Amino acid sequence: MAKYRLAQFRCQIAVKMATDLGPEFSEKYNAISNKLKKRFMRKPNVSEATDEFTELALQCEHAEQPPYAGLCYIGAARCEGSIGNTIGEAEYLLMSARQFMKAELKLSSLRCINPGKENLEAAISCYSHSSKRYPEKSSLKSCINLEVANNLEQLGHYSEAAVYYQNALENNANNPGYKLICYTNMASAYVKDGKYEEALRIYEKIDELANEFSYSFEIKMCEINRLFLYLIVQPSPKVITESMEKLIERYTLDIDNDNPKFEGGALSPELTLFVQSILTACKVGDTQALISLRSEMKDFLNIEQQDLMRVLIQTYECIN
DSSP: OHHHHHHHHHHHHHHHHHHTTHHHHHHHHHHHHHHTSOBTTBOOOHHHHHHHHHHHHHHHHHTTOHHHHHHHHHHHHHHHHHTTOHHHHHHHHHHHHHHHHHHHHHHHHTTOOOTTOHHHHHHHHHHHHHHHTSOTTOHHHHHHHHHHHHHHHHTTOHHHHHHHHHHHHHTTTTOHHHHHHHHHHHHHHHHHTTOHHHHHHHHHHHHHHGGGSOOOHHHHHHHHHHHHHHHHHOOOGGGOOHHHHHHHHHHHTTOGGGOGGGSSSOOOHHHHHHHHHHHHHHHHTOHHHHHHHHHHTTTTSOHHHHHHHHHHHHHHHHHO
16 A cells, blocks of 8 residues: 555656646747747748747756657757758657657656656657658667667567567667667567567677677677576477577587687686576576576676576576
C-alpha cells in the first residue's frame, strides 16, 4: 500500500510539473502564432516569430517544463520550414524531440506509468521528421537513429531500440567500425529483451566482420557472447553455421596457442580455460559445475555476460 501511495505521489508531482505554466504559456504561444497569420498587404515577420518561439522555449526549459519547450521548438521549426530553411527546420525539430524525450525519461525515473506515452510518441515523430530533412546518406541521420536507440534502451524498449540501431547501420553500411558498433549494440538490446535467437543472429553477422579487424579484445568478447547464446538457444545441427562449428572446435580442442590471431588482443588464459570448462559442463549436463564457474568467472565477465551465464544455468536446470 505504501508503494502505491508513493507511485501516486510521484504521478501527482509529474502532473503538476506539466500544468504549472498552463495559462501563461498558452497566452504567449497564441500571441506568437497570431503574428504568423497573413494580414492584408503585409507578410508576417517569420524571423521574429522564430526568435520569440525560441525565447519562450528557453523559458520553459528553465522552468523544467520540457513538453512546453518541445511545442515551442516545433513552432520555430515550422517558421524555418515556411521560408525554405530545411537545415534550420531540422535542427529545431531535433531540439523539440529532445525535450519531449526528456519529459518521457523524467516520468520513467519517477516510475509514473503513462499508458498514452504522448511525450514518447511526440519525440519519435520529431526525431523522424528531423531525420527526413537531411540528405539520404548524411551521418547526421545515423546519429539521430543512435540517439533514439539509446533513449529507448533507457526506457526499457529494447526491441524498438534494435530497429533504430539497424536504421543507423543502413546509413553507414560501408564503414566496418561503425557496423561493428551498431551490431554490438543491436545484439545487446536483443539480449536485454530476452530475444536470444535474434541476438545470436546478429553475432553471426559480427563474425562476418571479424576479418576486417585485427583479432581485438572486443571481437574476442563478442565470440564469448556468441558461444553463450549458442548454448542457450541450442539450435538444430542443420542450422549451425560453419563458422560456429569452427568456433566451438577452437575452444574444445584448445588450439588457441597455435593460432597467431590470438596474439596481442587475446583474452587471458584463465578466461579461455573458463570458457572451455563451460562447454565441457554443458556437454555433460553438469549444472553444479556451471554454477561454480559462474561464481569463479564473475571478475572476468561483463554485466551482459554474467546475465547470459545466469540464463544458461536456468536453461540447463530445466533440461536436467
